[in-house]
Amino acid sequence: MSGANFIRVGWELSLEVRNTPPEGLMDRSMERIFFDANAGSRLRPEGIAALSFLLPQFERYGNPSSVHREGREARALLSIARKHVLSFLEVPQSSELFFTSGGTEGCNALVHGYLNSEEFLSDKTIPHVICLSVEHPAILEPLNLLSREGKIQLTLVRPTPLGEQAADYYTGCFLRALDEAVERGVDTQLICLMAAHNESGVIFPVVEVVRALRQAGYQGAFISDVAQLVGKAELSLREMFESGVDAVALSGAKLGAPGGIGAVVLNTACVAQGGCRRFRPLLAGGAQENWLRAGTENFLGAVVLGTICESLTERLAAEIKKRSELTELLWSELNDIPGIICYTPMSVKERVCNTLLVGFNGIRGDDLVVALDLEGVACSTGSACASGRQEPSRWVQEIGGSAVEARSVVRFSLDWDATNQIVSEASKRIRQVVTRMQPMHIKHAYQDASNIQLTGEPA
Amino acid sequence: MCAQAILQSDKDTRTLVAMSGGVDSAAAAVLLHEQGHEVVGVSMQVWDYRQNGGSAGRATCCAPSDFDDARKIADRFRFPFYVFDFEQSFSANVIEPFIESYLRGETPNPCIDCNRYVKFAELRARASQLGFSRIATGHYARVRRGADGAWGLYTARDVSKDQSYFLAHIKREELPETIFPLGELTKPEVRALLRERGLEIAEKSESQDICFVGGTVGEFVAKHRASETHPGKFVSESGEELGEHDGIHQFTIGQRRGLGVSGKERLYVVGIDSENHQVKLGNKESAASDEFYLREVNWLIPNPLESTFKALVKVRYRSEGLPCEISQTECGIRVRLLGGKTPVSPGQGAVFYALELEEDGARQVLGGGTIHKSPDRESSAYEVGLCA
Numbered sequence: 143m144s145g146a147n148f149i150r151v152g153w154e155l156s157l158e159v160r161n162t163p164p165e166g167l168m169d170r171s172m173e174r175i176f177f178d179a180n181a182g183s184r185l186r187p188e189g190i191a192a193l194s195f196l197l198p199q200f201e202r203y204g205n206p207s208s209v210h211r212e213g214r215e216a217r218a219l220l221s222i223a224r225k226h227v228l229s230f231l232e233v234p235q236s237s238e239l240f241f242t243s244g245g246t247e248g249c250n251a252l253v254h255g256y257l258n259s260e261e262f263l264s265d266k267t268i269p270h271v272i273c274l275s276v277e278h279p280a281i282l283e284p285l286n287l288l289s290r291e292g293k294i295q296l297t298l299v300r301p302t303p304l305g306e307q308a309a310d311y312y313t314g315c316f317l318r319a320l321d322e323a324v325e326r327g328v329d330t331q332l333i334c335l336m337a338a339h340n341e342s343g344v345i346f347p348v349v350e351v352v353r354a355l356r357q358a359g360y361q362g363a364f365i366s367d368v369a370q371l372v373g374k375a376e377l378s379l380r381e382m383f384e385s386g387v388d389a390v391a392l393s394g395a396k397l398g399a400p401g402g403i404g405a406v407v408l409n410t411a412c413v414a415q416g417g418c419r420r421f422r423p424l425l426a427g428g429a430q431e432n433w434l435r436a437g438t439e440n441f442l443g444a445v446v447l448g449t450i451c452e453s454l455t456e457r458l459a460a461e462i463k464k465r466s467e468l469t470e471l472l473w474s475e476l477n478d479i480p481g482i483i484c485y486t487p488m489s490v491k492e493r494v495c496n497t498l499l500v501g502f503n504g505i506r507g508d509d510l511v512v513a514l515d516l517e518g519v520a521c522s523t524g525s526a527c528a529s530g531r532q533e534p535s536r537w538v539q540e541i542g543g544s545a546v547e548a549r550s551v552v553r554f555s556l557d558w559d560a561t562n563q564i565v566s567e568a569s570k571r572i573r574q575v576v577t578r579m580q581p582m583h584i585k586h587a588y589q590d591a592s593n594i595q596l597t598g599e600p601a
Numbered sequence: 602m603c604a605q606a607i608l609q610s611d612k613d614t615r616t617l618v619a620m621s622g623g624v625d626s627a628a629a630a631v632l633l634h635e636q637g638h639e640v641v642g643v644s645m646q647v648w649d650y651r652q653n654g655g656s657a658g659r660a661t662c663c664a665p666s667d668f669d670d671a672r673k674i675a676d677r678f679r680f681p682f683y684v685f686d687f688e689q690s691f692s693a694n695v696i697e698p699f700i701e702s703y704l705r706g707e708t709p710n711p712c713i714d715c716n717r718y719v720k721f722a723e724l725r726a727r728a729s730q731l732g733f734s735r736i737a738t739g740h741y742a743r744v745r746r747g748a749d750g751a752w753g754l755y756t757a758r759d760v761s762k763d764q765s766y767f768l769a770h771i772k773r774e775e776l777p778e779t780i781f782p783l784g785e786l787t788k789p790e791v792r793a794l795l796r797e798r799g800l801e802i803a804e805k806s807e808s809q810d811i812c813f814v815g816g817t818v819g820e821f822v823a824k825h826r827a828s829e830t831h832p833g834k835f836v837s838e839s840g841e842e843l844g845e846h847d848g849i850h851q852f853t854i855g856q857r858r859g860l861g862v863s864g865k866e867r868l869y870v871v872g873i874d875s876e877n878h879q880v881k882l883g884n885k886e887s888a889a890s891d892e893f894y895l896r897e898v899n900w901l902i903p904n905p906l907e908s909t910f911k912a913l914v915k916v917r918y919r920s921e922g923l924p925c926e927i928s929q930t931e932c933g934i935r936v937r938l939l940g941g942k943t944p945v946s947p948g949q950g951a952v953f954y955a956l957e958l959e960e961d962g963a964r965q966v967l968g969g970g971t972i973h974k975s976p977d978r979e980s981s982a983y984e985v986g987l988c989a
Contacts, residue, residue: 505730512683513731516641532686579730 223448343497622667
């Protein structure tokens with residue numbers, strides 16, 4: 143088949159798949175209820191269709207960088223995939239998008255990518271970096287490491303549980319941190335602010351903050367981890383870029399693509415306007431992705447991601463609305479459980495559509511996750527479980543919760559295929575399990591997370 | 602051949618199996634699974650090996666690579682598997698007391714404490730949170746009803762592997778909900794049953810060390826409480842100074858080697874004085890006692906101390922049961938050995954067994970406590986028992 147036909151068939155496929163109503167593939171038993179989409183979501187039917195189409199056709203895995211026909215065909219499909227993702231994100235086609243192995247690589251690439259001045263690399267300067275104290279470990283860990291090595295000064299901004307004044311609060315914190323650095327005579331080279339929080343689902347006012355920082359004269363890099371926002375809330379990446387964000391990182395696994403694929407988008411308009419910083423690739427070793435990310439591309443992953451993005455573009459608003467309602471429904475069915483506390487603000491503008499972070503007084507979150515798993519409900523404590531030791535919830539700690547509260551947290555993150563029926567069944571099982579586990583003598587009234595005191599100072 | 606299988610009711614078959622990643626707990630899980638129990642395998646994370654070291658070799662216990670071995674069994678037989686975080690509890694209930702005990706000149710047995718506080722108490726509490734009451738492990742021991750219908754703990758059929766010594770602190774009322782599937786099996790039979798099922802864990806070697814101590818106990822204590830270890834003097838029984846040492850925590854009663862001191866006859870550690878940091882040396886006879894007191898006693902039979910009673914006692918893991926007399930006195934529970942003297946170490950477990958064997962050769966465990974002090978000497982110490 144000639145190269146041109148191959149591309150055309152691929153294009154037609156994605157259009158055809160988009161027209162298949164997802165309900166057709168939806169019949170499943172209620173045995174397992176999956177409320178851990180923030181860790182990895184169900185592979186969308188468009189993705190499965192794309193793979194089923196592509197895989198039998200692979201006589202050879204054409205390396206998109208190769209000169210020959212097999213390579214050109216692969217490269218063409220990769221371009222289409224790239225285009226679809228950029229369209230979905232509503233950014234100018236001139237933006238640079240390179241595919242990665244996922245959100246973690248993307249975040250690492252951005253952190254190391256913008257701390258790249260000659261002075262920094264030769265240890266002649268110790269620049270200042272500001273980020274949230276609740277960034278994903280993929281941002282925090284590289285920064286913590288550099289800080290421990292004495293290569294950067296790191297200021298952490300604590301989050302606020304309050305929704306309405308969030309923009310003012312964060313703008314104030316970041317500006318203050320910037321000013322204090324100036325007073326100390328340190329140059330701030332990188333600021334990170336994630337778009338949405340993986341544990342609590344809270345949306346951060348990235349546009350307001352970056353706008354204020356640019357207006358105040360900040361010339362350094364500003365990056366945002368959008369992995370938890372993409373596909374789960376209205377994402378105005380265009381507005382972000384126009385306000386002065388240099389780059390974002392996203393993850394396919396959170397969108398309904400398989401794990402192992404993500405993307406980074408660089409705001410080249412920013413560079414063209416003479417602002418923002420140049421990006422230094424993390425992975426060197428080849429010319430792939432326009433020298434931005436060496437290594438043979440995860441071609442299958444990219445095509446699946448592209449197909450999903452393309453088919454989601456029209457449906458996204460409706461899906462977000464539906465998922466949001468279901469999350470609210472889940473909360474409404476749980477909120478009278480004695481001792482329950484909700485850490486996710488319910489206002490639609492302040493949270494992504496699918497996440498509910500709750501605490502249960504007197505119950506360990508890790509025990510609850512196991513108990514629910516045994517009853518067929520998959521969820522998580524929202525924070526990493528490395529080498530068997532359960533970490534307490536960083537979100538709860540950082541908004542001022544106690545150590546005990548931080549260990550009593552469970553995160554429900556609904557997948558794109560959740561339904562009313564699933565939510566009802568889930569809340570029944572959750573209630574059953576929690577009631578059995580709850581110490582009988584503890585009966586607390588429902589508490590609002592805004593009762594928690596907050597200092598409002600950057601950490 | 603089949604192991605003990607106790608299903609209290611047909612409906613409720615969920616059983617938590619504590620899996621260390623070793624041969625025995627794997628076999629226990631497999632057997633119960635095949636007998637129809639709804640097995641949930643749990644590995645207990647008690648120690649962060651990455652950060653803190655510990656036995657790093659393959660033949661160890663409860664290291665992350667061991668959890669993988671446990672996980673493989675769970676995957677193969679398709680039962681749920683979890684790793685529970687017990688670091689805080691283990692540190693507070695096992696490691697800290699272990700170090701304190703050594704600094705007092707005692708010789709603790711941490712494996713007894715681990716079973717007592719972590720495996721059969723905290724794990725059971727966590728399990729009941731999850732809706733089950735039954736715990737099983739791969740220990741070599743038996744739990745069953747006696748002739749009078751009462752539940753009791755008994756030695757294993759494989760006497761050379763019997764681990765009932767470490768289990769004496771299980772609460773009597775919890776015996777019906779405690780299962781030891783390997784109690785009727787020998788070690789070779791256990792490996793064979795795993796081999797028959799094509800499981801490579803059948804060939805895994807077993808750890809004999811304390812799971813959280815990498816080098817010697819002395820090094821461990823010195824590393825964790827450097828400021829509290831003191832050098833001191835070796836003295837003879839008559840008080841004569843014989844030499845110097847750099848910490849009482851490195852010595853145990855009856856120890857001959859590593860003293861760095863020589864005398865006319867063979868010298869043994871016969872006493873440890875934690876206050877003055879002195880280690881007393883003498884001859885072999887001086888190291889032995891025939892009377893001691895107990896603390897923290899747990900009975901697995903109705904409290905027998907209304908009057909003095911007789912039993913066999915093991916004062917360390919690898920010893921025979923010695924005939925003894927136990928009585929309640931004003932100073933506490935006193936044990937008198939009736940058959941002669943033996944080195945006795947405060948901190949070690951003293952476990953009591955019935956004088957008579959059952960028909961099938963099992964011997965009932967009556968209870969156990971911690972050796973407190975011999976009235977005729979200061980704190981003594983002895984070699985640490987072996988655990989699994």
